[in-house]
Amino acid sequence: GAGVSQSPRYKVAKRGQDVALRCDPISGHVSLFWYQQALGQGPEFLTYFQNEAQLDKSGLPSDRFFAERPEGSVSTLKIQRTQQEDSAVYLCASSLRDSQTDTQYFGPGTRLTVL
């Protein structure tokens, strides 16, 4: 079956521009996570959705970051007024539920470069 897909795969933005990153999770997966991965680092948690409810946004670095999943499937991560420090790979992951044993499956990521 289809895995997690993300688009665009690459995005170049000028500082100050707004960007929107899309994630299509595996069909039927209740849980959806966004992570940010800086070069040479492990992924860091940004936010979590259970269906359409955003239950944890503790990892969002500033109020310029906003995420939504209005119908409980596709999710969008929006970054307003991008800054150079936002340059990173943004990974989306989904799992069937959020139990301790559920596997998270990662999408290919969106590499964001802010000039």
Place this chain on the structure above:
Amino acid sequence: QKEVEQNSGPLSVPEGAIASLNCTYSDRVSQSFFWYRQYSGKSPELIMSIYSNGDKEDGRFTAQLNKASQYVSLLIRDSQPSDSATYLCAVKYAGGTSYGKLTFGQGTILTVHP
């Protein structure tokens, strides 16, 4: 101090040798432990999960967990050049608002040379 610590490497081993990757984690209510492999420019791929103390084997991979020492490791036997990648240790902490999110170490770069 980060919650999950790994030696960033690079770790270089000859083909056919055993590669040993280590990870320590902070003392919280941690329940589940995962090893992900990430090839350059690709997304993380789960290779092993372990939930209780002891060893868990899957093919050439063995995960070892010691909760008393807050230590989890991954052994790769008969290493192949195709095993060259970054290996990420991840922990799921239980309780509160953890909701199954993964806390990752910075990753260990493994190079297997012919």
